[in-house]
Amino acid sequence: MTMIKVSEEYIAYQKLLVANIYNWKDKAACISLSSTQDFFDNKDSNLHNLSKRYCQKCPVWRECLYTSMVNQELYGLWGALTPKQRKTYFNYILKEATNKNISFKYWSKELNEVFVEYCTPEKVSEYFNFSV
Ligand code: SF4
Numbered sequence: 001m002t003m004i005k006v007s008e009e010y011i012a013y014q015k016l017l018v019a020n021i022y023n024w025k026d027k028a029a030c031i032s033l034s035s036t037q038d039f040f041d042n043k044d045s046n047l048h049n050l051s052k053r054y055c056q057k058c059p060v061w062r063e064c065l066y067t068s069m070v071n072q073e074l075y076g077l078w079g080a081l082t083p084k085q086r087k088t089y090f091n092y093i094l095k096e097a098t099n100k101n102i103s104f105k106y107w108s109k110e111l112n113e114v115f116v117e118y119c120t121p122e123k124v125s126e127y128f129n130f131s132v
Contacts (some may be wrong), residue, residue, distance in 0.1 A: 003072065004107050024067075029058035030077075040076045047082045055080035066119040069093070070112075079119070081128075089127060093118045 025031070033039055033054070041047055055061055055077070065079020069090055074083055081089060094104045097114045104111055117123070 004104055004111070024060040024063040027060045028064065029060075030054040044082045044084060047077045050077055051080045051082075061121070062119055065124070066115060069115050069119060080124070085128065089118075089124070092127060 030039065030050070033050070038046070038050060041050075055064075058064065058080075061079055065081065065086075067073075068078030068081075068086060072090070073086070076083070078086060093115060096118065097104050097111055100110075100114065102108070102110045102114060
C-alpha cells in the first residue's frame with residue numbers, strides 16, 4: 001500500500017477524527033466480534049461472510065471505512081472490505097485525487113476531502129459492484 005507521509009496537518013486531522021468519532025465503535029454491528037480472531041482471519045472468504053452478516057446492517061459503516069483508510073489499516077475487516085479490497089480501493093482513491101491535481105505526498109485538507117467523498121456506500125458499491 002502506498003504510504004502517505006505524516007505531517008503536522010495529518011496529526012491535526014487525526015485529532016479531529018478522534019474528537020468527532022471517538023465513540024462510533026460503540027455503535028458497531030460487530031461490537032461483540034471486533035476483537036476476536038475472526039475479524040483478523042487471513043482468509044478473504046471468511047471475512048466476506050462476516051461482512052455480509054454484520055457490515056451490511058451496520059450504522060457506522062462509513063466511519064469504519066474512513067477510519068481504516070486514514071489509518072491505513074492493513075489487517076482485519078473494516079467497512080465491509082477485506083485488506084485486499086481496501087488496498088485496491090485506497091489506490092483507486094489516490095488515483096482519483098491525482099486526477100483532481102491533489103498531491104498525496106502528504107496528508108492535506110484537500111486529500112482528506114477526497115477520502116470523505118469516496119468512503120460512501122454509493123462510491124464503494126459502484127466500484128466493487130456490490131451493495132453495502
Ligand atoms: S462496518 Fe463492519 S467491520 Fe466496521 S464496525 Fe461495522 S460491522 Fe464492524
